[in-house]
Amino acid sequence: MAEEFLIAQDLHKSFNEHKAVNGVSFTIHKGEIFGLLGPNGAGKTTTIRMLSTVLEPDSGDVTIGGYSIRHDSGEIRNLIGVCPQELALYEDLSALDNLVFFGRMSGLSSQEARAQAMSNLELMGLVERARGRVEKFSGGMKRRINLAIALMGHPALLFLDEPTVGIDPQSRNNIYETIEGLRDKGMTVLYTTHYMEEADRLCDRVAIMDGGQIITMDTPYELRSQIGPPEQVTLEDVFLKLTGRSLRD
Amino acid sequence: MIRPLLVALKEVRIYLQDKGDLGFSLLLPIVTFALMYGAFGGQDMFHGTAHVVNEDKGGTYSALLLEQLDELDILDVEVLSRSEADRKLERSDLLMVLYIPEGFSSKLSSGEPAQLTFKQRGNGGQEGQIVASIIRGVAEEMSRDFQVRSQVSQAVAGKDIPQDSIEITVQKFLEREGEHPLVAVGEETVGGKPDPVSQFLPGIVTMYVLFAITLTARAIVEERRKGTLERLLTTRLSVGQLFVGKYLASISRGFVQTLVLLVLSYIVFQLFTPLSFIECLVIAIVFAAAASALGMIIASVARSEDAAVWIAVFFTMAMVMVSGTFFPIGEGSVLETISRISINTYANTAFKTIITEGGSLADLGLELGVLAGVAVVALGVSRILFRVMPGGK
Numbered sequence: 001m002a003e004e005f006l007i008a009q010d011l012h013k014s015f016n017e018h019k020a021v022n023g024v025s026f027t028i029h030k031g032e033i034f035g036l037l038g039p040n041g042a043g044k045t046t047t048i049r050m051l052s053t054v055l056e057p058d059s060g061d062v063t064i065g066g067y068s069i070r071h072d073s074g075e076i077r078n079l080i081g082v083c084p085q086e087l088a089l090y091e092d093l094s095a096l097d098n099l100v101f102f103g104r105m106s107g108l109s110s111q112e113a114r115a116q117a118m119s120n121l122e123l124m125g126l127v128e129r130a131r132g133r134v135e136k137f138s139g140g141m142k143r144r145i146n147l148a149i150a151l152m153g154h155p156a157l158l159f160l161d162e163p164t165v166g167i168d169p170q171s172r173n174n175i176y177e178t179i180e181g182l183r184d185k186g187m188t189v190l191y192t193t194h195y196m197e198e199a200d201r202l203c204d205r206v207a208i209m210d211g212g213q214i215i216t217m218d219t220p221y222e223l224r225s226q227i228g229p230p231e232q233v234t235l236e237d238v239f240l241k242l243t244g245r246s247l248r249d
Numbered sequence: 250m251i252r253p254l255l256v257a258l259k260e261v262r263i264y265l266q267d268k269g270d271l272g273f274s275l276l277l278p279i280v281t282f283a284l285m286y287g288a289f290g291g292q293d294m295f296h297g298t299a300h301v302v303n304e305d306k307g308g309t310y311s312a313l314l315l316e317q318l319d320e321l322d323i324l325d326v327e328v329l330s331r332s333e334a335d336r337k338l339e340r341s342d343l344l345m346v347l348y349i350p351e352g353f354s355s356k357l358s359s360g361e362p363a364q365l366t367f368k369q370r371g372n373g374g375q376e377g378q379i380v381a382s383i384i385r386g387v388a389e390e391m392s393r394d395f396q397v398r399s400q401v402s403q404a405v406a407g408k409d410i411p412q413d414s415i416e417i418t419v420q421k422f423l424e425r426e427g428e429h430p431l432v433a434v435g436e437e438t439v440g441g442k443p444d445p446v447s448q449f450l451p452g453i454v455t456m457y458v459l460f461a462i463t464l465t466a467r468a469i470v471e472e473r474r475k476g477t478l479e480r481l482l483t484t485r486l487s488v489g490q491l492f493v494g495k496y497l498a499s500i501s502r503g504f505v506q507t508l509v510l511l512v513l514s515y516i517v518f519q520l521f522t523p524l525s526f527i528e529c530l531v532i533a534i535v536f537a538a539a540a541s542a543l544g545m546i547i548a549s550v551a552r553s554e555d556a557a558v559w560i561a562v563f564f565t566m567a568m569v570m571v572s573g574t575f576f577p578i579g580e581g582s583v584l585e586t587i588s589r590i591s592i593n594t595y596a597n598t599a600f601k602t603i604i605t606e607g608g609s610l611a612d613l614g615l616e617l618g619v620l621a622g623v624a625v626v627a628l629g630v631s632r633i634l635f636r637v638m639p640g641g642k
Contacts, residue, residue, distance in 0.1 A: 052483045074485070082483045088476030090259070092266040096257075104255050107482035133266070149480070 002029040011060035022212035035203030081155030091135035106153030139169030197237035256494025308354030345377030451600030461503035465544025468559040503537030542627030549634040
C-alpha cells in the first residue's frame with residue numbers, strides 16, 4: 001500500500017449560514033489520481049481551496065506530506081501546484097512569461113524557471129507559441145497553459161479543478177496524456193470534473209460529493225459494480241443514481 | 250526580497266502591454282503639456298484688444314488716436330458700430346468698450362476740451378482695465394502733444410515764422426521731454442519672470458500622480474478577477490510580498506508620469522537647474538509613494554473594478570479640490586485648515602518651493618515628512634484592511 005500523502009480529517013466550512021463543506025474526510029495515496037466528483041454546489045471547489053491553503057477550514061485539518069494546513073501552510077505551498085477551474089493567467093503576457101513568473105513565485109531561480117517553462121510548454125505542445133501573447137490563444141491553448149503553470153516547480157501534489165472545461169477533443173486528449181504521464185512519474189493528483197468518462201479513464205479512486213459531504217468513495221470499477229455489471233454501467237449512471245436527477249444551480 | 254520586485258516587474262510589463270493604461274498615464278501628460286505650451290509658450294507680455302466705437306466720422310484726432318493705438322505691439326484695435334458694441338456689452342461678450350463721441354476732433358481743433366468714454370460691465374475685467382490704462386496713456390500723450398503745439402502756436406502768433414519751423418521746434422521739444430521727463434519712472438527686475446507654467450506645473454504634476462491612484466486601486470481587484478490572486482496565494486509568495494510588489498509598481502507608474510512632465514518642462518520651458526530638477530524628482534518619488542499607499546487602501550477594500558475606480562476618482566477629485574491645486578486658498582481661512590488633510594497640499598507646496606521660490610529640499614522637512622508618514626501609515630492600514638475584509642487573507 002502506497003503511503004498516505006494527503007489526509008483530510010472532518011473538514012467543515014460555512015459561508016454565512018450556508019454549510020459548503022460538512023465533515024469531509026478522505027486520504028490520497030502517493031502517486032494516486034484521486035477524483036472528486038459532484039454536482040454544482042457540492043463543495044468540491046471549497047474543499048480544494050482549503051486543501052491548497054487559500055481558505056482556512058472552520059474546523060478539521062489536512063496534512064499534506066506530513067505538514068498541517070493550519071500550522072505549516074508555507075511548507076505545503078512548496079509541495080502543491082494548483083490548476084484552478086477558471087483560467088488564472090496574465091493574458092497580456094506571453095506564454096513563456098506566464099510560466100516563468102509563476103515558476104519564480106514557486107521558488108525557482110531564473111534559469112530553472114525558464115528551463116522548466118520550456119519543458120512544460122513542450123509537454124503541452126505549445127513550444128512554438130512560447131513567445132505569443134496568451135490573449136491571442138484559443139480556449140484549448142489557454143487551458144493547457146493553465147495546466148502548464150500548475151506544473152511549475154515540479155509539485156508533489158497537483159490540484160486540477162475541472163481542467164478540461166470547454167475545450168476541443170484534441171486539447172482534452174493532450175491534457176489526459178499529460179496527467180497520465182505525470183502519474184507515471186509518481187506525481188499525486190486530486191482531480192475534479194463533471195465529465196464522468198474522464199474520471200473513469202484517469203482516476204484510481206473517486207469520491208462523490210453532494211451537499212458538502214462525501215457520499216461514496218471507491219475505485220471507478222467498484223462504484224460501477226455497486227449498481228450493476230461494471231462492464232455495462234457507466235460512472236455517470238452511478239453518479240446520477242447517487243446524486244439524483246434534479247437540476248442544480 | 251526578490252519576489253516583490255518580480256511582481257512589480259510583471260506589473261510594469263503588463264502596464265507597458267496595455268495600450269489603454271499606457272496612453273492614460275504617458276500620453277495624457279504629454280497632451281496636457283502640449284496644451285500648456287500652446288497656452289503659455291512664448292507668452293511673456295500682455296496682449297489685448299481695444300474695442301472702439303468711433304462716432305467722430307472723418308475726424309483727424311480720432312483717426313490719429315486709433316492709429317497710435319494700432320501701432321502698439323501689445324494692442325489690437327477692433328472698431329465696432331455702436332449697436333454692435335452695445336449688444337456685446339449687454340451679453341457680456343465684451344466687458345469694456347471705448348466710445349469716441351461725435352465732434353471729438355472739431356472740439357479739439359477749436360481748443361475745447363473733448364471727452365472719451367469707457368463703457369464697461371462691472372470693473373471691465375482684468376484685460377479691460379489694462380487696455381483702458383493703455384488708452385489713457387496714449388490719450389494723455391496726445392493731449393500733451395496738442396497742448397504744446399497750441400502753446401507754441403500762440404507764442405509765435407503774429408511773428409513771421411514759417412509753419413515748418415514751428416513744427417520742427419514742437420517736435421524737438423517733445424523729443425527732449427520724452428528723453429528727459431520731469432518725473433522719470435525706472436524699472437528694476439527682481440528674480441525670474443513670473444512664468445505661468447511654473448505656477449501651474451506643480452498642480453498638473455500632483456494631479457497626474459493622483460490619477461495613478463485609480464490604477465493602483467484596481468491592482469488587487471484585477472488579480473481577483475483574473476483568478477491569479479488565488480493562484481499566487483498558493484505559491485511561496487506571501488500577501489505582504491504581493492502588496493510590496495504592487496506598491497512598487499504603482500510608485501513606478503506615478504513616477505514615470507511625473508518624469509514625463511518634468512523632463513518636458515525642463516527641456517521646453519527651462520524651469521529647472523540640474524539640482525532643482527533632481528530635487529523635484531525626489532519630491533515626485535515621495536509623493537508617488539504616499540499616493541500609491543492611499544491607492545492600496547482602496548485596492549484592499551474594493552470588491553469590483555467599478556467600485557475601485559469610483560472610490561479612487563472621488564478621492565482624487567476631493568484631494569484636488571480641497572488642496573487649492575488650481576485656485577488660491579486664503580491664508581488663515583477654514584479652507585486652508587481643511588486643505589491640510591490633502592497630500593496634494595504638501596506636494597504642491599514642495600514643488601512650488603523648488604520651482605517658483607528657488608528653495609531646496611532642506612526647506613521641505615514638514616512636507617516630505619508628512620508625505621513619507623502617509624506612505625508608511627497607509628501601507629500598513631491597507632495590509633490590515635486586506636486581512637479583515639470578507640474573503641481577506
